[in-house]
Amino acid sequence: MRHYFTILSHEVRTLLYSSSTYIAAVLFLGVMGFVFAGILELYGKAPQETSPAVVFFQLFWFPVFFMVPLLTMKSFAEERRLGTLETLLTAPVSTTEVVLGKFSAAYFFYILLWGSTLGFHYLLKVYARDARFLDPAPLIGGYLFIALSGLLFIALGILASALTRNQAVAGILCFTCLLGLIGGFSYLGELSALNADGLQPLKNAVESLRIPAHMEDFTHGVIDTRQVFFYFTGAILTLLLSILGVEAKILNS
Amino acid sequence: MLCANDCMTEIPDITIEVSHLVKTYGSLTAVDDLSFTVKRGEIVGLLGPNGAGKSTTMRILTGYLPANSGSVKICGLPVASQAEATKHHIGYMPENNPLPEDMRVSEYLWFRGRLKEMPRAKLRARIDEVLELCDLKRNRHRILGRLSKGNKQRVGIAEAILAEPAVIIMDEPTIGLDPHQIIIVRDLIASLRGRMSVIISSHILPEIEATCDRVLIINGGRIVAQGSPAELRREIFGHTSYRVEFAGHNAAFAAHLTTIDASLSVATVGDCSGDGFCVATLVTTAPEDLGEKLLQRLPAGGYRLRALHRTQPSLEDVFLAATRRSWDARLPDKKVQNGDQRQPLPKI
Numbered sequence: 001m002r003h004y005f006t007i008l009s010h011e012v013r014t015l016l017y018s019s020s021t022y023i024a025a026v027l028f029l030g031v032m033g034f035v036f037a038g039i040l041e042l043y044g045k046a047p048q049e050t051s052p053a054v055v056f057f058q059l060f061w062f063p064v065f066f067m068v069p070l071l072t073m074k075s076f077a078e079e080r081r082l083g084t085l086e087t088l089l090t091a092p093v094s095t096t097e098v099v100l101g102k103f104s105a106a107y108f109f110y111i112l113l114w115g116s117t118l119g120f121h122y123l124l125k126v127y128a129r130d131a132r133f134l135d136p137a138p139l140i141g142g143y144l145f146i147a148l149s150g151l152l153f154i155a156l157g158i159l160a161s162a163l164t165r166n167q168a169v170a171g172i173l174c175f176t177c178l179l180g181l182i183g184g185f186s187y188l189g190e191l192s193a194l195n196a197d198g199l200q201p202l203k204n205a206v207e208s209l210r211i212p213a214h215m216e217d218f219t220h221g222v223i224d225t226r227q228v229f230f231y232f233t234g235a236i237l238t239l240l241l242s243i244l245g246v247e248a249k250i251l252n253s
Numbered sequence: 254m255l256c257a258n259d260c261m262t263e264i265p266d267i268t269i270e271v272s273h274l275v276k277t278y279g280s281l282t283a284v285d286d287l288s289f290t291v292k293r294g295e296i297v298g299l300l301g302p303n304g305a306g307k308s309t310t311m312r313i314l315t316g317y318l319p320a321n322s323g324s325v326k327i328c329g330l331p332v333a334s335q336a337e338a339t340k341h342h343i344g345y346m347p348e349n350n351p352l353p354e355d356m357r358v359s360e361y362l363w364f365r366g367r368l369k370e371m372p373r374a375k376l377r378a379r380i381d382e383v384l385e386l387c388d389l390k391r392n393r394h395r396i397l398g399r400l401s402k403g404n405k406q407r408v409g410i411a412e413a414i415l416a417e418p419a420v421i422i423m424d425e426p427t428i429g430l431d432p433h434q435i436i437i438v439r440d441l442i443a444s445l446r447g448r449m450s451v452i453i454s455s456h457i458l459p460e461i462e463a464t465c466d467r468v469l470i471i472n473g474g475r476i477v478a479q480g481s482p483a484e485l486r487r488e489i490f491g492h493t494s495y496r497v498e499f500a501g502h503n504a505a506f507a508a509h510l511t512t513i514d515a516s517l518s519v520a521t522v523g524d525c526s527g528d529g530f531c532v533a534t535l536v537t538t539a540p541e542d543l544g545e546k547l548l549q550r551l552p553a554g555g556y557r558l559r560a561l562h563r564t565q566p567s568l569e570d571v572f573l574a575a576t577r578r579s580w581d582a583r584l585p586d587k588k589v590q591n592g593d594q595r596q597p598l599p600k601i
Contacts, residue, residue: 006364083351087365090315090345090347091369092337
């Protein structure tokens with residue numbers, strides 16, 4: 001892991017120079033700003049039962065769909081297209097270090113962008129002059145969920161990028177994987193075919209993999225170790241597959 | 254195996270040792286039982302037609318591609334099992350010299366130097382040094398994507414020699430350069446002689462001839478000929494030819510030649526010009542130079558001589574003959590001793 005920080009700082013710089021990072025940032029902050037303004041309008045009209053932070057995080061999947069592909073699609077696909085992957089891997093570095101470095105850089109930006117939405121809540125507090133609007137518990141839960149699930153989402157993006165030399169293919173592959181992961185389990189859970197008695201364990205398993213449900217739990221202050229475990233192991237498995245993917249592609253190059 | 258400075262002292266005399274290397278892509282055999290060694294400080298040229306297995310061989314040497322069988326040792330360490338340690342000894346410039354587009358020259362060299370575990374203080378001085386060597390000082394703050402082809406190529410070379418590795422592998426370092434830049438690059442490579450082992454591949458044959466101590470000609474993944482350019486000429490052609498312009502008795506010329514040296518024969522006699530001088534090509538298998546003998550004995554025999562020239566087959570001819578021989582005969586790459594009997598070569 002001697003080169004991890006060298007690669008990390010290189011990747012952070014590459015992302016800073018990349019236009020897709022800024023597209024992701026502008027889109028993300030724009031969308032989240034509109035969402036937040038919409039929530040405030042809703043709360044201004046009539047009193048609601050839940051804290052605004054809970055509603056804010058309910059739409060977490062929407063920016064994830066475009067932000068994660070934009071941040072990760074370049075990582076391996078671009079290096080492979082330019083051929084710089086060869087120079088990178090013939091330096092005394094291991095594929096693990098390269099994958100981890102790229103993953104960490106994308107994750108850093110992901111967290112940085114989500115972190116910047118803290119400003120929304122701060123503005124609300126300043127202008128509402130009422131501490132109750134800034135209920136810290138759902139915020140902490142929500143951001144914890146974002147940080148945890150981001151591990152898996154970004155790892156998926158890295159995997160998609162490791163499998164192709166075309167950025168666009170990597171981006172769409174990542175989007176499809178995220179759609180399947182976030183939307184797929186919710187859809188599967190509602191299938192009536194799973195209602196049979198014998199399939200109850202399967203239905204339970206699918207239900208517990210529903211990512212929007214995890215988000216609900218986190219924002220309501222329930223931190224389930226099974227969910228934490230799911231995101232950690234999922235991210236580790238996906239990164240392992242990315243390492244294998246990079247090395248397997250070299251064999252066939 | 255962490256060593257930035259002290260490694261240079263423990264480099265063995267043979268820096269690259271390749272034995273019985275085989276690499277296949279599906280049904281295609283790219284490298285077929287290849288064996289060679291490179292000594293410390295030697296510059297070796299890898300020649301071969303397209304698809305001969307040059308780039309594949311180089312990629313296996315760097316540890317980027319695994320081989321199917323055989324072994325590669327860099328500075329005595331096997332590449333397959335100690336890839337990280339051997340990568341410290343290698344500076345590699347791939348084909349087409351890929352560079353990241355949005356970095357500055359000095360930033361890129363800094364990043365590569367850090368990856369190669371050079372200490373910061375040393376790296377700063379070393380970057381200045383290689384920029385100077387490669388004539389890139391004026392371009393150090395320019396963005397790589399906007400550099401000209403020649404400058405990019407020089408950045409690639411600067412990167413390869415940056416960490417002062419024992420082995421430098423360059424895949425077509427002079428491709429796409431103008432003659433002026435080719436000379437700069439050639440001098441640069443020549444300046445590494447004695448300190449670093451260099452393997453370069455190239456299609457530009459005069460280039461290889463000018464810089465390399467030894468040439469390996471590869472075809473179909475096998476070595477079809479190896480040696481210094483002079484040795485290759487002798488080995489592949491086995492004869493020397495002379496071009497003479499003479500005037501005199503044409504019919505008796507061939508007979509007179511055999512009295513000078515038994516092995517001399519007339520290959521061709523060209524058209525004779527109006528002043529009576531004819532151009533002839535003489536061929537001999539004699540190992541020694543017959544020039545002086547010809548100059549003395551032809552006038553003695555009544556012939557007038559106005560030009561005598563010993564024609565050297567160019568490396569190009571050697572290359573064509575060697576690769577054609579391997580296509581024709583598919584000979585095993587046995588070491589051919591001088592004076593060995595050999596089948597006649599196709600005329601080129």
